[in-house]
Amino acid sequence: MSQELQRRRRAIATGLTPYMNEPLLLEAISLWQQTYAERPRFSLQGFVSELCQMFDLGERRHQIHMSLVQAMTLSEQELADDPLAGSEENPAREHPCSQAFEQIMRSLWEGIGARAASQLRLDMAAQLRSNQVGAETRLTMEYWLQAPERPLAPLTLAALRDQLNRTYVLLCERLGPVEADQQLKAAYQNALQTRIDPTALRQLL
Structure with a gap:
């Protein structure tokens, strides 16, 4: 994400904070990032209209809109912290399971080819809208899937295992269980040949 888009994300957080608790704020930023960024x-x-429908905030629509407009004019010093800053500032090497998940995904995408990989990423992004995926995981994964060349921000081992399992289900739907097993096994073996912590890789599976 460019510095300008990151600044706008901070402005969105600043403008919405008076009207939302943290879980709702993460949901709202996820929507902005996916559709409006x-x-x-x-x-x-349009963003405010969709928010008001999602969270039943119609009575505060005007105030929320004005708050966001004002936030967009604030200086860097006046903006709220980036909701993802805490995780993004930590290098991936300090979070071996997230790094292992990232490497498995890259190996998997390479193994199935560019066209199939692109479709799989779209499928992965679509399933993040499930009610069973927490807002923080959804926001982090959406951010990464939009530009997978950047590092994946840290997630819990449980969240990573869940995302890997969901990816496997998507593979089975597209390739069939036999080829899905083969592709995932090959991605795991390829990841083992890198500098990724083998213990972290085993923890994911």
Whole structure:
């Protein structure tokens, strides 16, 4: 994410904080990041309309819109902290399971080919809207899947295992269980040939 988009994400957090608790705020930022981040600033009105429908905030629509408009004009010093800053500032090497998951995914995508990998990432992003996926995991994974060349921010081992299992289910649906098993096994073996902590890889499976 560019510095400008990151600044706008901080502005979104600043403008919404008075009206939402942390779980709802993460949901709102996830929506903005997935649907509105690349749109012009005047699309804020559409974003606010969708938020109000999602969270039943219709009575505060005008206040929320004005709060966001004002937040977009604030200086860097006046903006709230980036909701993802804490995890993004920690290098992946300090979180071996997240790094192991990332390597398995990269090996898997390479193994199935660019076209199938692109579709799989779209499927992975779509299933993140499930009610069983927490807001923090969804936000982190959406951010990474939008540009998988950047490092994956740290997630818990339970969340990573869940995402790997969901990916396996998607593979079975597209390739069949036999080839899905083969592709996942090959991705695991390829990951073992890198500098990834083998213990972390075993923990994921």
